[in-house]
Amino acid sequence: MSDLWTLEEMDRDGAIQEAAEQVDPDTRSAFLKKAGIGLGAVAGSGAVLGALPSLAGAATVPASDVAILNFALTLEYLEAAFYHEAISNGKVFNGETQNFARIVAAHEAAHVKFLKGALGSKAVASPKFDFKDTTSDQTKFEATATVLEDTGVQAYLGQVGNIKSKKILAAAGSILPVEARHAAWIRDIRLMKTQGTIPAPTAFQGAKTKAQILAAVKSTGFIVA
Numbered sequence: 001m002s003d004l005w006t007l008e009e010m011d012r013d014g015a016i017q018e019a020a021e022q023v024d025p026d027t028r029s030a031f032l033k034k035a036g037i038g039l040g041a042v043a044g045s046g047a048v049l050g051a052l053p054s055l056a057g058a059a060t061v062p063a064s065d066v067a068i069l070n071f072a073l074t075l076e077y078l079e080a081a082f083y084h085e086a087i088s089n090g091k092v093f094n095g096e097t098q099n100f101a102r103i104v105a106a107h108e109a110a111h112v113k114f115l116k117g118a119l120g121s122k123a124v125a126s127p128k129f130d131f132k133d134t135t136s137d138q139t140k141f142e143a144t145a146t147v148l149e150d151t152g153v154q155a156y157l158g159q160v161g162n163i164k165s166k167k168i169l170a171a172a173g174s175i176l177p178v179e180a181r182h183a184a185w186i187r188d189i190r191l192m193k194t195q196g197t198i199p200a201p202t203a204f205q206g207a208k209t210k211a212q213i214l215a216a217v218k219s220t221g222f223i224v225a
Contacts, residue, residue, distance in 0.1 A: 062164045070124045072172065073115040075155065077126040078222060079148055080108035086135040093138045096189050101141070104182055111175070128225040142190050149183035151216055157207035 083105035092098060116123045134144040156176055163169040184199035191198055208216075217223070 065165050065168050076111045080112045081129045083108050091136045127223045129222050130224045145186045152179045154208040155213045
C-alpha cells in the first residue's frame with residue numbers, strides 16, 4: 001500500500017461517502033463542496049499576524065483572495081474541531097500522540113482566530129461536524145490526522161499561486177512549514193509504532209487541485225451541516 005494514505009482508502013465500504021451525499025444542499029457544507037478548499041491554513045508569529053490586513057473594509061483586496069482565505073478558514077474549522085474534540089472527550093492517548101493532539105489543537109485554534117479576525121464580517125460561518133469514532137480511537141485518530149495534515153499541505157500548494165496580494169501571500173505562506181511539521185510529526189509517531197509511514201516519504205511535495213480537495217473533504221462525511 002502507498003505510504004500516502006487517502007480518504008478514499010479509509011472509506012472502503014462507501015458508508016462515509018453515502019452519508020456525505022445526504023447533506024442538505026443549502027447548508028454551509030454545500031458551500032464548501034461547491035467551492036472547494038483553497039489553502040490549508042494561515043498562522044504564525046506576531047510578525048505574521050501583523051502582515052495580514054483586516055479584510056472587512058479593505059476595498060483593494062481582490063475578491064478572489066477573500067474567497068481563498070474563506071476556503072482556508074473552512075478547512076481550519078474542520079481541523080480545529082477535530083483536534084479539540086480529540087483532547088476534550090476524556091480519552092487520553094498513549095505516548096507522544098497525546099502531546100501531538102494537544103499542541104496541534106492549539107495551533108489550529110490559533111489559525112481559526114487569526115483568519116476570522118482578518119476576514120471580519122466576510123468570514124464564513126463554521127459548519128457542523130461529526131467525526132464519528134476517529135477522535136476516540138487512537139489508531140483511527142492518528143490515521144485521520146495524517147490525512148488531514150497531508151491534505152492541508154497539498155491544498156495550500158494548489159492555491160498559493162492564485163493569491164494576488166503580496167501581503168496575504170506572505171502571511172498565508174507561513175502556514176506551509178507548520179502544516180508540513182504537523183504531517184511529519186504524526187507520521188513519525190506512526191513510524192515508531194511500525195505502521196509503515198515515514199515522516200518525509202518523497203523528495204518533492206505535489207499539489208492538489210480544488211476538485212481533488214473537494215472530493216477528499218466530501219468523502220470524509222465529517223461535515224454534516
